[in-house]
Structure formats: structure tokens, C-alpha cells
Amino acid sequence: MNGILPLWKPKGYTSHDCVMKIRKWYKTKKVGHTGTLDPEVEGMLPICIGQATKIVPFLTDTRKTYIATVQLGLSTDTEDATGEVIEEMKIDRIPTEEEVDDVLQSFLGTTKQIPPMYSAVKVNGKKLYEYARENKKVERPVREIVVYEIERLSKVNTSFRFRVICSKGTYIRTLCVDIGKKLGYPAHMSHLVRTETGSFTEKNAITFDMIEDAVEKNKQEELLSPMIKGLDHLGFWQVDNMIKRRVLNGQKLTRPQEIMSNDPFVIIDEQQRVIAIYQIHPEDEEQIKPIRVFSE
Structure with missing residues (x-):
């Protein structure tokens, strides 16, 4: 399972407590939170699961x-x-x-x-x-x-x-x-x-009770938002299947004209799936290089 759980953290739990509970519910160690909330504070705490853990620094960087x-x-x-x-x-x-x-x-x-x-x-x-x-x-x-x-x-x-x-x-x-x-x-x-x-608000928040109910029905994956929702503050570049193969191999590419000052930016495929995060090459502005690459 890969995606972002827009958790509404209740009072009395540390952010780490929430990560531990979600690891058990989603049966994976690949779980990370996106910004500490003190135990006495409640509120939006997006939790990244699976490959989404690779975008934790980018989601943490949001408003x-x-x-x-x-x-x-x-x-x-x-x-x-x-x-x-x-x-x-x-x-x-x-x-x-x-x-x-x-x-x-x-x-x-x-x-x-x-x-x-x-x-x-x-x-x-x-x-x-x-x-x-x-x-x-x-x-x-x-x-x-x-x-x-x-x-x-x-x-x-x-x-x-x-x-x-x-x-x-x-x-x-x-x-x-x-x-x-x-x-x-x-x-x-x-x-x-x-x-x-970021773009996660109280309106689309998921509570512990909602997760427990979903786990009983084996539907916890349905609570996850796609990775692209956690990266919508960055620029996007959609690529065809030919360039997609090069991106998935982590290759450097010629900088496309539409990439101006969005650094870093997200590369998506024709199905709107996130396949990588790239940046303008620090030593050659005519090229772009990968920061994160996601497997299919």
C-alpha cells in the first residue's frame, strides 16, 4: 500500500505513537509522519505509507x-x-x-x-x-x-x-x-x-475510529490519498512512456522548456501517477536530475 493518510491526531498521543499504531493497522514498517504535533495538541498530521515515505521532506515543507x-x-x-x-x-x-x-x-x-x-x-x-x-x-x-x-x-x-x-x-x-x-x-x-x-484539511481528515472500522472490513487502503495530493505545492511535468522509462531508471534529462523556476518539481506519467521528483542540475542548468524515483 502506498499513499498518504490524512490523520486527525487526537490529544494524548505523540506523533510517534500515531506512527506505531498505523504500522500495526497497515502491517508495514514504511510509515512516517510529516511534522511533529505535541501530545496535548490535536489536528492534521498527514502520515505517509509505503513509497509515500519518500515524499515526507516535501510534505513537511508545506504551509x-x-x-x-x-x-x-x-x-x-x-x-x-x-x-x-x-x-x-x-x-x-x-x-x-x-x-x-x-x-x-x-x-x-x-x-x-x-x-x-x-x-x-x-x-x-x-x-x-x-x-x-x-x-x-x-x-x-x-x-x-x-x-x-x-x-x-x-x-x-x-x-x-x-x-x-x-x-x-x-x-x-x-x-x-x-x-x-x-x-x-x-x-x-x-x-x-x-x-x-498543505492541501490536507480538517474536512478530509481520518480518525482512529475510522481506521479501526476500515481495518475490520479490510478496506484501510481506501482511506489513503494519492501521493500527488501531498506534492501539489510543487510544479508538475507530465511525460510520455518513452521518457517515463528513462525517469524510472534515474537518468539525467535535458531540461524541458516548461520547467522554469519550479525546483524541485514532480514528474507524472500519462495516468497522473507520480513517478519521480527531479530538480534542475546544480552544475548544469540545461539538465535535470532525480531526487526521488518511485517504482511502478
Whole structure:
């Protein structure tokens, strides 16, 4: 079986927990998730199965959509509601909706973010949360993120909800803390849901119950989306059977005229099946070379 399972991860499970359960249900070790979700967070977590595991880095690289709640007045060591309070401040004045909207809009575009100590970001080969658990201070890397859209969804009180579309590697916990700072208060993220990853949305999500039901009927393969759905943010080049044979053999090819700046791009056959992912050759722009090739 090859394809993408648009899983709606429930609270209480790590992303790795989900991978292990799906390995058992689909009876294969070739299972990989496309972007970690913390145990207390629910939402869209596409799972790649079979040959689709080869596209994990490309699907991970897509935009993500979240709905989060900012709680003003206190901050925690984990930057969310699971941590210990490290700063507290009485809220003497509730920010106006205009003030909140202005602050949210200030995060649009490319910005820099310092990941939280309780995260899986590695420094000197060691994860930040490992340093945090040992009460060790370490300099955290500044990372560049992109916020494509951000908007307030609720009225403003000591907390408020917002929706954000952002690049991979964005920590919404840290975004909530930074929003609070700009409003003049310590803050943390009290709730989070990931509603979209790339073209996979809550509307086409698959739950554990749906998988269990399908397994009982031996129809779990019907829940999988084709690989092409996880790559629709890339460019496409459709080839005939003659070129297809060369592609499946992993050959370099002359760069087609229609491939301009889409790098990498997907090669599909006449049946709309993904057969490879190619890129413009870094040493010869007149040629293209394979990154991933999929067997028939």
C-alpha cells in the first residue's frame, strides 16, 4: 500500500505513537509522519505509507494552518498550559481589539524566532528539551519563519483566539509569547489545533475510529490519498512512456522548456501517477536530475 493518510491526531498521543499504531493497522514498517504535533495538541498530521515515505521532506515543507489561544497575564517554562508558571502579572487593562489586531499584523511576513527550550530543536547534537530537563542554559539558534496570514477570531479579554498560516518550523507557543510581549504582558499558549497541512484539511481528515472500522472490513487502503495530493505545492511535468522509462531508471534529462523556476518539481506519467521528483542540475542548468524515483 502506498499513499498518504490524512490523520486527525487526537490529544494524548505523540506523533510517534500515531506512527506505531498505523504500522500495526497497515502491517508495514514504511510509515512516517510529516511534522511533529505535541501530545496535548490535536489536528492534521498527514502520515505517509509505503513509497509515500519518500515524499515526507516535501510534505513537511508545506504551509501549516493553526487556531491558537493566547492567555495573557502569565508565562510558563514550556510556553504552553502544561508548564510551570515563571512570571505572572495582573492585567489592569484589557487590550483593545485594534491593539491586538495591530500586533498580530506586525508578525506578517518573514520574521525571526527563538525556539522554546522545551522543543526538539538540536544544539550540539542534543535536543533543547534535554538541556531544559537538566536545568542547563544553552544558546538557542535564531530561526527564520514566515507568517503568510494571521487574524483574530474572538473578542479580546484576558485571552483571545487567532488563526495563522505559517511556514514549517514555526513554534506557535513562541508566537503566543511574543504576541503577549508586544501587548505588554507575559503570555502563553493555552490551546492549539492544527487545521491544515498543505492541501490536507480538517474536512478530509481520518480518525482512529475510522481506521479501526476500515481495518475490520479490510478496506484501510481506501482511506489513503494519492501521493500527488501531498506534492501539489510543487510544479508538475507530465511525460510520455518513452521518457517515463528513462525517469524510472534515474537518468539525467535535458531540461524541458516548461520547467522554469519550479525546483524541485514532480514528474507524472500519462495516468497522473507520480513517478519521480527531479530538480534542475546544480552544475548544469540545461539538465535535470532525480531526487526521488518511485517504482511502478
